[in-house]
Amino acid sequence: MASRSRTTFKKRQKEIARMEKQRDKAAKRMQRKADKAAGIVESPDEELAADLESLESSESDESADVSESPETVNSADSHTL
Numbered sequence: 001m002a003s004r005s006r007t008t009f010k011k012r013q014k015e016i017a018r019m020e021k022q023r024d025k026a027a028k029r030m031q032r033k034a035d036k037a038a039g040i041v042e043s044p045d046e047e048l049a050a051d052l053e054s055l056e057s058s059e060s061d062e063s064a065d066v067s068e069s070p071e072t073v074n075s076a077d078s079h080t081l
Contacts, residue, residue: 021058
């Protein structure tokens with residue numbers, strides 16, 4: 001049963017991360033909308049840099065998740081003929 005609660009914990013952490021990302025994106029949209037209304041326009045280069053930073057941080061989070069998973073042995077490799 002230990003694996004059951006572990007997967008539930010991981011799933012909850014994933015849901016929390018997804019909700020935080022949605023909140024961040026909504027806040028950025030609102031900020032851009034307010035800036036646009038105020039006449040402040042962000043250059044596309046700055047926008048692109050911000051998008052790349054968020055993409056890189058999410059990729060590093062995913063690679064950490066992969067390194068934590070135990071290695072599995074292919075059942076075909078474990079049998080000898």
